Amino acid sequence: MLKHPTLDKLHALKLTGMAAALADQSATPDITDLSFEERLGLLVDREMTERDNRRMTSRLRRARLRHTAILEDIDYRHSRGLDKGLVQSLAGCQWVKEHLNVLITGPTGVGKTWLACALAHKACREGYTAQYVRLTRLMRELTIAKGDGQYSKLLTNLAKVDVLILDDWGLMKLSAENRRDLLEVLEDRHGRRSTIATSQLPIEEWHGVIGDATLADAILDRLVHNAYKINLRGESMRKQQAKLTTTETSE
Structure with missing residues (x-):
């Protein structure tokens, strides 16, 4: 031969x-x-x-995930209110197949973004597409897209992503334009794709942060009511790591 x-x-x-x-x-x-x-x-x-x-x-x-995180690396020894059974259920990605959402709340540093990236990473391993974006940046990108004629294209691209991470929900004050843009994004995805949102604010406060009551109802109706909710608690993991580093250095 x-x-x-x-x-x-x-x-x-x-x-x-x-x-x-x-x-x-x-x-x-x-x-x-x-x-x-x-x-x-x-x-x-x-x-x-x-x-x-x-x-x-x-x-x-x-996907441009902020963290290279995988669910198998989760340390359940830290008491953060993380339900191992729920995480294992989400790892099967049935929620992605059913176009459900995941909302992750908790104080800064407890691992919200890390967990969101780990869920998206698992989805990528299962054959789904994903994308990470901070909500503040997405709002800027949508505004810029209107100016250069790429608004419809950007909305179309966002609508195609199987798992979209909206990080740091509630950190910025939304303008009337932002609220309309956010509704457009979530309307295109509702019942068709899955969205992960992370926030330092409890879900109960999201309505007030959005601002306009009517648009807030419409936005949250497309995000919250068909979502798994994970509320993390405890001390900042970054602070714990800093303490560990300080201890090791002193020794």
Whole structure:
């Protein structure tokens, strides 16, 4: 068999997984013990695995998650009000399939953004797309998009994301324009995609922060009523890490 021309052709066809598997088989003396179908199956499996890995890497890159966080790394020893059973249920990503939301509240530093990124990371591993954005930045981007004629395109792109993280909900005072833009984003996603919102404010205070009562009702109706709610509590994890670092340094 002319292996080099075959490898070149596989690379030309962008079948890099099959090419790598064929090279491995060529270096395995007892590979001839397998039938043609078995060897071909190994080549196809390798190609599928590499393609899946490339797609996942691409999804994670486009998601621009703030933290490289995975649910398996959660430390439940810290008392933060985190329900292990709920987290394990969310890890199955059925909530994404059913287009439900997740709302994560709690004081600063308790791991809200980290948990949101971990949930989005798991969704990416399961084949869904995700995107992280701070709400303040999203509002600016939407305003700019109106000026350069990209508003509809931006809304369309946001509507396509399977899991959209809106971080730091409630930190900025929303203008009338912001409220309308936020309603547009959530209306496009309601019942079609999933949204994760994180906030230092209790959900009960979100209505007042939005400002306009009518628009607040419409916005929260599309976000809160079909959502899992996680309220974290406890001391800031950043403060705990700082204490640990100080202790280690003093020793």
